[in-house]
Amino acid sequence: MRARTPAAGGRGKGIKMQHMKTCRKKITLALLAASAFGCAFSAPREVPLKDALRGRFLVGAALNEAQVSGPDRRAAELAMREFNTVVAENCMKAASIHPEENRYNFGPADAFVEFGRKGRMKIIGHTLIWHSQLPEWFCVDSEGRNVSAQTLKKRMRDHIRTVMGRYRGAVKGWDVVNEAIEWDGSWRKSKFYEILGEEFLYLAFRYAREADPSAELYYNDYGMDGKAKRERVVEIIKNLKSRGLRIDAVGMQSHMGMGHPDIGEFEKSIEAFAAAGVKVMITEWDMSVLPFVASGAEISTNAAYREELNPYAESLPAEMSGKWNARMADFFRLFLKHSDKITRVTAWGVSDGDSWLNNWPVRGRTDYPLLFDRNLERKPFLNEVLGAKR
Ligand code: G3I
Numbered sequence: 001m002r003a004r005t006p007a008a009g010g011r012g013k014g015i016k017m018q019h020m021k022t023c024r025k026k027i028t029l030a031l032l033a034a035s036a037f038g039c040a041f042s043a044p045r046e047v048p049l050k051d052a053l054r055g056r057f058l059v060g061a062a063l064n065e066a067q068v069s070g071p072d073r074r075a076a077e078l079a080m081r082e083f084n085t086v087v088a089e090n091c092m093k094a095a096s097i098h099p100e101e102n103r104y105n106f107g108p109a110d111a112f113v114e115f116g117r118k119g120r121m122k123i124i125g126h127t128l129i130w131h132s133q134l135p136e137w138f139c140v141d142s143e144g145r146n147v148s149a150q151t152l153k154k155r156m157r158d159h160i161r162t163v164m165g166r167y168r169g170a171v172k173g174w175d176v177v178n179e180a181i182e183w184d185g186s187w188r189k190s191k192f193y194e195i196l197g198e199e200f201l202y203l204a205f206r207y208a209r210e211a212d213p214s215a216e217l218y219y220n221d222y223g224m225d226g227k228a229k230r231e232r233v234v235e236i237i238k239n240l241k242s243r244g245l246r247i248d249a250v251g252m253q254s255h256m257g258m259g260h261p262d263i264g265e266f267e268k269s270i271e272a273f274a275a276a277g278v279k280v281m282i283t284e285w286d287m288s289v290l291p292f293v294a295s296g297a298e299i300s301t302n303a304a305y306r307e308e309l310n311p312y313a314e315s316l317p318a319e320m321s322g323k324w325n326a327r328m329a330d331f332f333r334l335f336l337k338h339s340d341k342i343t344r345v346t347a348w349g350v351s352d353g354d355s356w357l358n359n360w361p362v363r364g365r366t367d368y369p370l371l372f373d374r375n376l377e378r379k380p381f382l383n384e385v386l387g388a389k390r
Contacts (some may be wrong), residue, residue, distance in 0.1 A: 061086035131190035139191035164211035174218035185228030220251030225261035251283035
C-alpha cells in the first residue's frame with residue numbers, strides 16, 4: 001500500500017513542495033546538460049501531472065490504437081510524460097479481443113500493454129464482462145437462442161482465464177464487470193442476467209480471482225452518484241466480500257456535463273463506497289460543454305444532429321471555457337480532498353479531439369471534455385488547482 005500524504009494543507013503540503021523542488025532541480029539539470037551539448041531540448045513548461053500528484057493518486061487516460069502503435073506520436077509522447085497509468089479504450093473489449101469463440105485477437109491489446117510497460121505505468125484492463133461490445137456468439141447458440149447456464153459459465157470462465165492469463169503480472173487491475181446496474185438500482189437485463197441472474201457478476205469475480213490472484217479487481221459503472229445505484233453497488237460490494245471474493249475498488253466512470261452530476265451526491269458516493277471497504281477510482285472522467293441530450297454513458301443512445309446541438313464547432317468561447325474549468329476544478333479539488341479513498345483518476349481520452357463525446361450521443365459534434373485541448377495543451381484548471389507551473 002503506498003504511503004499517503006495527508007490532505008493538502010497538512011504535512012502533505014510540505015512534502016509536495018519538497019517534491020516539486022526536486023522535480024524542478026532535475027529538469028534544470030537536464031536543461032543545463034542539454035544546452036551544454038547543444039541539444040534542442042524543449043522542456044515542457046509544467047511539472048508532469050504524475051509528479052505533481054505523486055502520493056495523492058495515479059493519473060492517466062484511456063488510450064486508443066493510433067496512440068499505442070500508430071500515427072498519433074504526439075499523444076503518445078504526452079502520455080509518457082504526464083501519466084503513470086493507462087487503460088485500454090477499446091482493444092480489450094470482448095468484441096475486439098475475442099471476436100469468435102475459437103479465435104482471439106491479441107495484437108492491439110499486446111501493443112497497449114507493451115506501451116504501458118515501456119512507460120512503467122500501472123496498466124488497467126477494460127473490460128472482461130460487459131453487455132455492450134459483446135461478440136454475437138458469446139451468449140447465444142448457432143440458432144441465436146440463449147445458451148444454457150452451464151455453457152455461459154464455461155464461456156465466461158474461458159474468456160476471463162485466457163485474457164487475464166495472457167497479461168498476468170503486466171495488467172495490474174481489471175474492470176471485471178462493467179455497467180451491470182440501471183439508474184434505478186435494478187439489475188440491467190443483459191444476456192448475462194437473463195441466463196444466470198445476479199450470479200453472473202459473482203461468477204465473473206470468482207473466475208477473475210482464479211485467473212490472476214495478483215490482479216486488482218474492480219466493478220465499474222457510470223451514474224454512480226445516483227442514490228439508487230450507489231445503494232445497489234454497496235450491496236454488491238458487501239455480497240462479494242461476504243462470499244470471500246476479491247474486490248479492490250469501484251470505478252466511478254464520471255462522464256459529466258455542465259449540469260450533472262451534483263457534486264454533493266458524487267461525494268456521498270465516494271464516502272459510501274469507501275465505507276463499504278473498497279477504494280474508489282475515477283475511471284472515465286470527461287465533462288461535456290455541449291447542450292444536454294443524454295447523461296450517463298449508455299453507448300446505444302443516439303440522437304439526430306442539429307446545428308443548435310453543436311454550438312462550438314469552431315472554438316470554445318472564453319466565457320464557456322471559464323465555466324467548464326471552474327466546474328472541473330471543483331471536482332478535482334473534491335478528488336484531492338478524498339485522495340485517501342481515491343487511488344486513480346483516469347480521463348477518457350488524451351485530448352479533446354480523441355473523445356467519444358464528439359460522436360455521442362450525437363455524431364459529428366465538437367466537444368471540449370478532457371484534460372488536454374486539441375493542441376495538446378493542459379487545461380487551465382489543472383495548474384490553477386495544482387500550481388504546477390515551473
Ligand atoms: O475499430 C472499428 C473500425 O474498424 C470500424 O471501421 C469502425 C466502424 O464504425 O468501428 C470501429 O470500432 C469502434 C470503436 O469505438 C473504436 O473506434 C466502434 O464502432 C465504436 O462503437 C467504439 O466506441 C467505443 C464505445 O465505448 C463502445 O465500445 C468508444 O470509442 C469508447 O470511448 C466507449 O467507451 C465506453 C467504455 O468502454 C465504458 N463506459 C462508457 C464509455 C463511453 O461509451
